[in-house]
Amino acid sequence: MNLPDTLQGAIALSVIDFFLSFIFIAAIGGVLALFPWLNHLGEIKEDKY
């Protein structure tokens, strides 16, 4: 479905974009929440650099 170049189109674009933004950023937050698990894989010794 195409977005019409009207006020309704602008409202539809805004609503879809705003809620999809929340979903995408929440998904990134979800991925970041798993990051502490990476530390079980090992450790990088920074003093070697």
Place this chain on the structure above:
Amino acid sequence: MYEQLMGLLSDLVQQTGLMQIWWGNIVMIIVGGILLFLGIVKKYEPFLLVGIGLACIVANVPGSDLVKPGGLFYYAYQGVELLILPPLIFLGIGAMTDFGPMIANPSLVILGAAAHLGIFVALIGAKLLGFTLAEAGAIGIIGGADGPMAIYVTMKLAPHLLPQISVAAYSYMALMPLIQPPIMRFLTTKEERNIIMEQPRYVSRLEKIVFPIVIAIIVNLFLPPVAPLITMLMLGNLLKECLVVDRLAETAANTLLNIVTLILTVAIGSTMQADTFLNFKTLVIILLGLLAFAFGTASGVIGARIMNKISGGKINPLIGSAGIASVPIAARVSHMVGLQENRANFLIMHAMGPNLAGVFGTAISGGIMLALLGVLD
């Protein structure tokens, strides 16, 4: 002989800019002067405003060839128009940014989306005022408070509005210390502003190295329209965090970023010529940009207040406004407003999480907008 001399002198005067100057030039020279005053005297983001201000003045002195094809400022602008400078800016920002605060507190990344309501308020406002949907989308992205992203999205949707939109975006970013605090104070109570947040957890080197790789994959997979910018941001960050290419990271974060900023500010200032800039459309775009920043700040603070309630009073709502992006200006504003309330409340690291998430929030909004408007009727 006398007549010849006078004729020569008259021709000479005709060739100077003095004969071509009009009131619009004078107005824009004053605007440039105000930007210089704010940058040099008030120290509002001088790295941006000094270059923009002087270039604005010079662009409005008739007779100068700097902004015409063949002139130096003209070529500086080509870097913007060809979308070369925005990804390079992101490379430098990535190389100087520690994403640790964002990785440490994943729940706060949601504020990076909450603080972007302004984008959509400006978008709908622009449509109501007669702009096309593509133009309205480009105007809305001013509310993302991310200069390179605003330039990038505008070049894709409405390149003819680039001067107005880039000037509005960068000017408001520089003026955030003026725009945000009254809204933040209005929407929060004294008790909320005094909340001292817990120290974020330690983030390991491994996490910091994996972060840019994972984000680059996610963005290229799901948001290809904005992938060039975010990929460069993540490349810069990987250079910094992997610790084996110090020279490259340092060059990207310092020398390269300084050079690109210099060119970018001059390019933006040079677009502020009276004949194209002084019109009603510009005024509307500038006002919509202000509206976008105000609503973005407000929605971020309200979002943080809601999170504060849910968390049982552990989140200072002042960090919500930082979700608007504009790294690190918005985080500094949160920190300063917090300090004014309590000299022992250091919010900067807490505000950096939503602030960095705001960069992704803007990218996501811009990416979705470009994808949706790609199928515009």
